[in-house]
Amino acid sequence: MKQIIKDVLDDMSESQINLGSETARKTISNLITVALKSKGVYSEYGDTELEEQRARESWVCEICGESTYEVEYDYIGSGTNHLGCELKSQEDIDEYIEDIDEQAYAQGRGSSYISSPHYSKGNEKRKIKNEK
């Protein structure tokens, strides 16, 4: 693999490529990628990229639906949610539970119990609220 990369660099040694330029570096990585692909040694990298892609896809805030892949760990709540969104949604959930409790109380059923804080994800909750 080293040889393949070196071949690509050798090819480019004639041209006055400036490694300080972002475009030049992109061009070089593209050329190396193409060379590796054509020599059939690219799979290792493909997997890494796929893994990163999957990781990115799995790092999504359930509350706002935005990617949290690049969010600093300090700002992540439980799972892959934004801490901020979670705090916000916990307030919403508390409000919602209060609403339910009031309704239940009005109907004489006593207090309701919601087992999981994930019971009400943003959209479901909004739907329920709108149906009222």
Ligand SMILES: [Zn+2]
């Ligand atoms: Zn969020």
